[in-house]
Amino acid sequence: MQYIWIALLLINAAGFLLMHLDKQKARRHRRRISEATLFTVAALGGSLGVWAGIYAFRHKTLHRRFTWGVPLIFAAQLALAIWLLWP
Template sequence: MVQYGIAINLLAFFMMGLDKQKAKRRRFRTAERTLWLLAFAGGAIGAAAGMYTFRHKTRHRAFGYGLPLLAAVELFLYWRWMR
């Protein structure tokens, strides 16, 4: 389970970075639905970290408020599961 959590968060982090690069180059973008799916699959911490690291999707209210909130919930759940 720990390996899954690490993998999904790394994937979500790098997908945010990849989507930011695609946005800069005006290329075909990653769907927001895909980014949210990764977040809800356990990668909200990585997605939120990627959002702030790459300064991507920070103007979208759903991402700006939703990802940090979901990340906090996932942190709590990871903490409860590890105890």
């Protein structure tokens, strides 16, 4: 169980970092990180990190895909975790 928590911490840190890197690339007009990559990281358990990155860096806040999609992914993951862990 400890490894699951470590993996979740790492994937969320990666999601947060990817949002920061994408914001920096956007400011410098460089090649960006694809939305598919950001959603994949969120779907693999990094939704909280991506969601935090959206608001910490004010990045993708005007994209409904992100402002609605990432919280919905998080809610689905939370519901699944509760369902799996409920005694």
